[in-house]
Amino acid sequence: MSLRIVVTVKYVPDATGDRHFADDLTVDRDDVDGLLSELDEYAVEQALQISENSDDDVEVTVLTVGPEDAKDALRKALSMGADKAIHVEDDDLHGTDAIGTSLVLAKAIEKAGFDLVVSGMASTDGTMGVVPALLAERLGVPQVTLLSEVSVEDGTVKGRRDGDAASEQLEASLPAVVSVTDQSGEARYPSFKGIMAAKKKPVESWDLSDLDIEAEEVGLEGAYTVVDGAAERPARTAGTIVKDEGEGGKQLAEYLASQKFV
Numbered sequence: 001m002s003l004r005i006v007v008t009v010k011y012v013p014d015a016t017g018d019r020h021f022a023d024d025l026t027v028d029r030d031d032v033d034g035l036l037s038e039l040d041e042y043a044v045e046q047a048l049q050i051s052e053n054s055d056d057d058v059e060v061t062v063l064t065v066g067p068e069d070a071k072d073a074l075r076k077a078l079s080m081g082a083d084k085a086i087h088v089e090d091d092d093l094h095g096t097d098a099i100g101t102s103l104v105l106a107k108a109i110e111k112a113g114f115d116l117v118v119s120g121m122a123s124t125d126g127t128m129g130v131v132p133a134l135l136a137e138r139l140g141v142p143q144v145t146l147l148s149e150v151s152v153e154d155g156t157v158k159g160r161r162d163g164d165a166a167s168e169q170l171e172a173s174l175p176a177v178v179s180v181t182d183q184s185g186e187a188r189y190p191s192f193k194g195i196m197a198a199k200k201k202p203v204e205s206w207d208l209s210d211l212d213i214e215a216e217e218v219g220l221e222g223a224y225t226v227v228d229g230a231a232e233r234p235a236r237t238a239g240t241i242v243k244d245e246g247e248g249g250k251q252l253a254e255y256l257a258s259q260k261f262v
């Protein structure tokens, strides 16, 4: 038997860099360094572990929708151990929202063929955490999201979702979509051998026409969400220091109440 796993990986602006909005209020992706979203490293790790623990023939494909530089995210995932990569890039994707992104990802996943999709719990830039559920809906398959533990056995994906009050054991028959959390297990560092091997692994490039998607379905024109305005974050002020001279607790509570925190 064989198992085809597609891992969705996002190339995000480096949070330690200086990030800006462009004039059309989209994120300026040209002038900032980017990297593989840290939360998607956990998704790659879990896919690789499923592959390593399986007696089946498993193929792990990493998929990104993003600009030219997004290939860096694919290279990192390949050097961690994924088998091949797909890069969807098209000028008309500029301004695409989560719904449009899920359309592009779903069409690419269908074209690639899949038994299991593994996503991160959220991207580190948009942090909406909605794409895995949107993908399951578009692909017409079950979703098992926010897993801290995941495994595949006999055509079934199983996992544990940890909540505040309880942990749930969940399972779904394949094909399915799962998302994994940052509690699912530390992601491996690419080894030197892995980095060298990644250079020879196949990276396919697709555009919207390869996926039968019209330009109007994506981009700012196809977006269901609109950014009305953006403002620079105000500079940090010195803050308020509460000195405890017997009444510190009361003063603190009063301050928190005045700021509507309590």
Ligand SMILES: Cc1cc2nc3c(=O)[nH]c(=O)nc-3n(C[C@H](O)[C@H](O)[C@H](O)COP(=O)(O)OP(=O)(O)OC[C@H]3O[C@@H](n4cnc5c(N)ncnc54)[C@H](O)[C@@H]3O)c2cc1C
Residues within 6 Å of the ligand: 008, 009, 010, 011, 025, 026, 027, 029, 037, 039, 040, 043, 063, 064, 065, 066, 067, 093, 094, 095, 096, 097, 098, 099, 101, 105, 118, 119, 120, 121, 122, 123, 125, 126, 127, 128, 129, 130, 131, 132, 225
């Ligand atoms: C070139 C470009 C321009 C964009 N412009 C805009 C814009 O102007 N306005 C706007 O609202 N959105 C824009 N987007 C889309 C946006 O960056 C997000 O991809 C999308 O809104 C999903 O939201 P999120 O990142 O919060 O996803 P989440 O739901 O938080 O992501 C969850 C998981 O979904 C997967 N995933 C999400 N996005 C991608 C991706 N692109 N490729 C592969 N896997 C992914 C990852 O596994 C991730 O961990 C643009 C995207 C691209 C590539």
